[in-house]
Amino acid sequence: MTRPFVFITRKISDNVVSMLEQHFLVEMWCEEEEVIPRELLMEKAKQADALLTMLTDKIDEELLTQSPYLKVVANLAVGYDNIDLEAAKKNNVTVTNTPDVLTDTTADLTFSLLTATARRIPEAIDYIKDDQWKSWSPYMLAGSDIHHKTIGIVGLGNIGQAVAKRATGFDMEILYYNRSRKQDIESELGVKYVSFEDLLNRSDFVVCMTPLSKETEGMFNREVFKQMKDTAIFINSSRGGVVNEEDLFKALESGEIKAAGLDVFQNEPIGADHPLLTLDQVVALPHIGSSSLETRTEMMELAARNIKQVLNGGKALTPVHI
Incomplete structure (x- = not known):
């Protein structure tokens, strides 16, 4: 049986990636400074069961309706104005964020x-x-x-x-x-x-x-x-x-x-x-509000735990409700 596919839209901690790789197939856009091209994001989303996204990634109706396997979008932020929540709900996609830790x-x-x-x-x-x-x-x-x-x-x-x-x-x-x-x-x-x-x-x-x-x-x-x-x-x-x-x-x-x-x-x-x-x-400043090593790592870990919960049939730890 093929394991669920998780796509990560920016380079994150190797330890967090390893944590996900224990359960899922994982692929990551490895650029630290460049936003993933829209075309590549669309292509990967079509195959993915889960996306670990950044605020710079536009998760809109176009993407969501063309991603038949997608079950969860874990946004690495407290905010989620980059995500169309109505479209996510309509397509049965759980959206999570990383509150409190930052x-x-x-x-x-x-x-x-x-x-x-x-x-x-x-x-x-x-x-x-x-x-x-x-x-x-x-x-x-x-x-x-x-x-x-x-x-x-x-x-x-x-x-x-x-x-x-x-x-x-x-x-x-x-x-x-x-x-x-x-x-x-x-x-x-x-x-x-x-x-x-x-x-x-x-x-x-x-x-x-x-x-x-x-x-x-x-x-x-x-x-x-x-x-x-x-x-x-x-x-x-x-x-x-x-x-x-x-x-x-x-x-x-x-x-x-x-x-x-x-x-x-x-x-x-x-x-x-x-x-x-x-x-x-x-x-x-270049949007570094939560940018400490400790906090960013904790945010990544929370996003990964959200993905693990949803893909294993459980409830998200920090879901975003409309």
Whole structure:
């Protein structure tokens, strides 16, 4: 009897591959930096019982309807906006993600990005590397304080809550806006629920942690940036699609807001010619929110366990429900 076929769309840990190979036929696109070509992904999906995918892989209706053996798509991320969930359900394909395991790591990165942007750390590094440090002056590379300031978190899911916990260590006032109020954890985290408009008006740091959906796509636009303080710093480590990047550029260029720290973009990867990179007050990272060795390995292991469960007739450990 032929063993089920698992296709992995990007190079992952050899140990995780070996774990899958004990039970299944496994093939992997071995490039670390290049997205698998669409034609090859379609070809492999037609043969596969399971796909282990990345956010960069478009798992749409076209692919799903042409993959007769496919039973599970294990996405190596918390998000799954690269997958057509309705089409997956219609074709009886289970979709899984990797929640929880990357919560603290992404929160660490988010607060690091906030700190780097506020204190102008990348500029300071370049200042020395470019041999500009010739003397000392009181306002040389002066940034913004973080302690005792107000942070507004848009989207208080698990990662947003973890960011709030880190903010308490800086004695910050913590505001949040969420599609539903979370009164049960407000006293525990020391957070205060406010309207979106109130959060924008009051926050020194606006941190976007909301998932990408039809409702949130492009929600941070010129009108929203105009409601923020001109000293405010915008941080986004959720999804690039929630921000209108042209509007963000204009808001930064005109001084409507002070700075931005970005780990995600509308179309990834971005090139060195991206307009936002021309601004000194922008700190840009290549979508590394969960990128620690420990966390990425744990994500891979969870994706593999999800595949094993489903292909062996069991229930997925972390299924995505519509």
